[in-house]
Amino acid sequence: MQNKILELARALRRVTENQARASSFWEKFDQLEELDLDEFSTLASGALRRLGRKEPNFSEEEKLQLSSLYAPLSDKNAGFLGRFLLAALASNPECVKEMIIRGSDDEQAAAVMALNFREDAELYKDTVAHVCRTNSTIVHSAVSQGNPYPAKYFDDQEFKQLTIKTIFMGLDFDQIVNLEDRFNGDLGKSLTDFFEERRAAGRWLPDNVLEFMKRKGLIS
């Protein structure tokens, strides 16, 4: 997996290296091991400014590789991918935590995606659960939509909150990874309570949530 991340770094460097400000990013990127917390955070903050807001001009093969590496990265811009690489490759866990806690929405989103490629991924579980308290759909989408991290590391209570908030924020319930495996009676009760609350208010849940509840025997 590490090789695929390094391949992405090589491809991103190739397609951005002619941009005026990109060289300062890659110079620091090459010294990643030596950067202190402030230097790392400043580099992550400036990634968009230096690598650009456009989708990188990858070859078709590189696009396929990116999609197979992690599908939600497919439509991301060069700056986002730079941040993803920083969070995936930083050896100091404090740098990654700082990016998740104090990064901008896009920095947080890139970091929570990158955790899936880190050997110490479990270390960040509480930090990611805390970040899910945001009302920004940018960040919550990064955790809840197509990201295997919550299913793998969240405890039942955290996973239940993630699921209910995903519906609450109008995000796609079907994009929660491994919902079937993580479903339990407590989550079922919360879904039922949520359904009843909405019904009492004359409001409904999305069709795919209702379908799921029917399959689980929560509603008829």
Next chain:
Amino acid sequence: MKYFDPHIHMTSRTTDDYVEMYKSGIRAVIEPAFWLGQPRTHVGTFEDYYQTLVGWEKFRASQFGIHHFCAICINSKEANNDELAHEVMKLLPKYLEKDNVVAVGEIGYDDMTDLEHKYFKLQLELAKEMEMPVIIHTPHRDKKNGVIASIKLVQEVGIDEDLVIIDHNTEETLPLVLETNMWAGHTIYPRSKMDSDRMVELVKQYGSDKIIVNSSADWGVSNPLAVPFTAELMEKEGISKEEIEKIFWRNPIELYSKSGTFTAEDIEEEIEFDQSVLFEGNSVLRGQKPEVRKNN
């Protein structure tokens, strides 16, 4: 007509303001970092404030179809707490790199103390190093001397004058700024600084080159619609549409796009927003009918 309000403190404003601003044609704003009506006592509260400017407020504005940019700094009033200001300065390089940051600001003089001068100069040097625009607040008291001292310091530091806006000008100070290559900002306030009628007269006298108008609306008595109101008054008073568009749209774009944060093309594009995705959430709506706007 589309408008850019390049100085407004939206964290102090409501969602009703965003709705009315959008309806009035405002499509982009800049929120300079400023004080909160009382001095802060911890560096952490500055950092959380900056995070709001680069995070939640940007997101909140986008839900109402408005591009939100910001400026980051230690403001002049709080620069008078040397120990705190020293710590805040350490945060600035990181936050000036964030995605929606277009300037260092609003910095400058308030009481014109030695500490204000120290941090004003340090931040001008930082802006010069980072090649970023600078928003300079000018004092409410002894304004003319404050403007003269600000211009002198900008020239001493040697930052490109075309990156600098001297804000909150009046009839007395505008000619001083126009003698330089800096930009001249004007704040339309209900009872102080500048009003719409006087602004019309200034444009009649001095034209539209380097002229910028803003509302500086905040937590005090102020009007977040001051920019469209003043533009409409100018039209009624016979100022050409071309000049009005220059003052209220093209000039702020020309200045702040020098930051590299956005291009004129980026900002011409309307934000696609769909409040329905948040309708049921505890985010920006509380049960109202959501608005949806998609680009063709």
